[in-house]
Amino acid sequence: MTTTPHPLVTRARHLARELLLPHAERVDQEGLPPGHLAAVRESGLLGVSAPEEYGGAGAPDAVAREVQEILAGACGSTWFVQTQHHTPVRLLARSELPVRERLLRPLATGELMAGIAYAHVRAFPRVPVRATAERGGWRFDGTVPWYTGWGLNDVMLLAGVTEAAELVFAFTEAREQPGLRASPPMRLAALTAARTVSLELDGLRVPEESVVLRTARERFALVDIPRGANASPAVFGVAYAALRLLDDNPGARETARALRGRLDEVRRRAYALADHPVPREHIEERLELRTRAFDLMRAATTAAVVAGGGRSMSLDSPAQRLAREGMFLLIQGLTAPVREAQLAALAPTYT
Known part of the structure; x- marks a missing residue:
């Protein structure tokens, strides 16, 4: 583009x-x-x-x-x-x-590929994974609810919360080892192929030299929450892919044209804000654009399903795959402000 x-x-x-x-x-x-x-x-x-x-x-x-x-x-x-x-x-x-x-x-x-195991720190004051300082390093205990890429990537970025509400981010190998056990891969409505598991941590020890960041939880939230307010490129990618399916259907091209114009404008504005030098500014506008991007993605994938008719119910239909992947994107990286903005936008209004 x-x-x-x-x-x-x-x-x-x-x-x-x-x-x-x-x-x-x-x-x-x-x-x-x-x-x-x-x-x-x-x-x-x-x-x-x-x-x-x-x-x-x-x-x-x-x-x-x-x-x-x-x-x-x-x-x-x-x-x-x-x-x-x-x-x-x-x-x-x-x-x-x-x-x-x-x-x-x-x-x-690309010699190594990394995964991430830290979304659970957003659940504070609930602490799914506890980090405890030990001689020469850290001990991690608890449950990582979601870890994607198990058996596909090499290392993981793991985070835990200390008793003093400090976040500790450290790298460890993405494999079963003493103190780390993975569940079987989850069967999910979308992206099962990405091999998502949960991880049970029972005294996983990570040396100090593997720590990449220690920061107060409040300081992490100051960066994490504004970043999460931005529209995801994946949302635009799925939406444009659905519109390309509509382009292939003569009866749906006018719908594709109308949606594409709106999507282009939201994308332009969302990326301009993503490049803004002060990430903590314009949060309400960022959330509004993120929500509008979701609305347009849902419209595009729904239109692709409708245009495909009964064929869209087949598991080899790209329209239904995109619709399911779009459903996943609705909850990826879901912070409390993002959830509130999405639910508010979905609430019906009557006059």
Whole structure:
């Protein structure tokens, strides 16, 4: 969607067109094959936002967003596994702790792929995972309700909460080990292929040199909540993919044209705010645009289902896959302010 595509955008489009999209329905039903993630690793896309001096591309945020749109619109399961990787990379790039020198380069180059296990810290004052300082490191106890990419990625970014309400973020290997046990992969309404499990932590020990961040919970929330108010590129990716299905149906092209114009405008405004130099400003407008993006995604995927008629109920229909993946995006990264904004927008009004 850029005028002159960045090389990584060109690679993402090629990967989507030649590999991800042709197999998306099969992946959705049968699981994510290793070759998909191997292709993502080899493409350089995992280092899109990583510093160049560590083997990454150091690309602007606009490029990273466009890459995510393309992947999400082609194969939601592949997108969801690889999108976990970028938060650990960004966190390492900002860190001055020793773990940066050990992990940033292999993550930036795709030698290693990372997952994330920290969404549960948003449940505070409930503490699903407790972090306790021990000699030479930290002990983690509790339950990580959701961890995506089990058996597909190499390391995980794990977080726990201390007795003093400090958050401790540290890396550990994404495999069963003393103190860490995974559930069987969950059967979900969407993205089952992304291999999401829960993790039971019973005295998992992580050395101090694997810690990437220690911060007060309130300070983390000051960054996390505004970031969560921004519209997700994946929402636009799924919406545009649904509109392309409508383009292929002569009777639905006028609907696609009307929705595309509105979606383009919301995307433009949402990304302008995402690039605003003060993330904590314009929160209400960010939430409004995020909600409008969801509305348009739902309209686009619903229109694709309607246009497909009875064929849309088949599990090999891209329309129903996009509709289910859109349903998942409604709850991904759901903070309390986002939930409140979405529910308020959905509440009927009568005059």
